Amino acid sequence: MREPLPADMFDELCPSSLNPFRFGDKWAALVVRCLEHGPRRFSELRIPLKRVTPKVLTGSLRSLERDGLVKRTVLAGSLPHVEYELTPLGRSMLAPMAAACAWAEEHWDELLDARESYDDGTRLDHTG
Incomplete structure (x- = not known):
C-alpha cells in the first residue's frame, strides 16, 4: 500500500507555490511533484491539488502526457481506473x-517583499 499524499502538500506557505519558474502550465510542476514517488490516481492528486479544478487538472495531465512527461495507464478490473506516473523524461525534471x-525557499522573503511592493505600487498607479 502506498503512502497517501498529504492534504497540505502545497499549502499556501509552501515555497512551491511561490516558485517563479514554470515547467509547463501553472500547475504542471505541482503535478510532477505529486508523481515523484510513484503512480497516482486522479482522486489522489486532487487531495493536495485542491485549489485546482478537476477540468484544469485534467488539462495539465493531458499536456504533461502530450509532452512525454507523464504516462496514463488504464487498469482493468471490476472497477477500472486510471493511474498517472512520470516517464523517464518526466523524472529527469525532478532535479531541476x-x-x-x-x-x-532561500529567497522566500525577498520574493514576497518584491510582490508586495509591486502590488502596492500598482494599486497606487491605478488610483492616483
Whole structure:
C-alpha cells in the first residue's frame, strides 16, 4: 500500500507555490511533484491539488502526457481506473525542479517583499 499524499502538500506557505519558474502550465510542476514517488490516481492528486479544478487538472495531465512527461495507464478490473506516473523524461525534471524549489525557499522573503511592493505600487498607479 502506498503512502497517501498529504492534504497540505502545497499549502499556501509552501515555497512551491511561490516558485517563479514554470515547467509547463501553472500547475504542471505541482503535478510532477505529486508523481515523484510513484503512480497516482486522479482522486489522489486532487487531495493536495485542491485549489485546482478537476477540468484544469485534467488539462495539465493531458499536456504533461502530450509532452512525454507523464504516462496514463488504464487498469482493468471490476472497477477500472486510471493511474498517472512520470516517464523517464518526466523524472529527469525532478532535479531541476528541486533546485528551483530550493532557490524559492532561500529567497522566500525577498520574493514576497518584491510582490508586495509591486502590488502596492500598482494599486497606487491605478488610483492616483
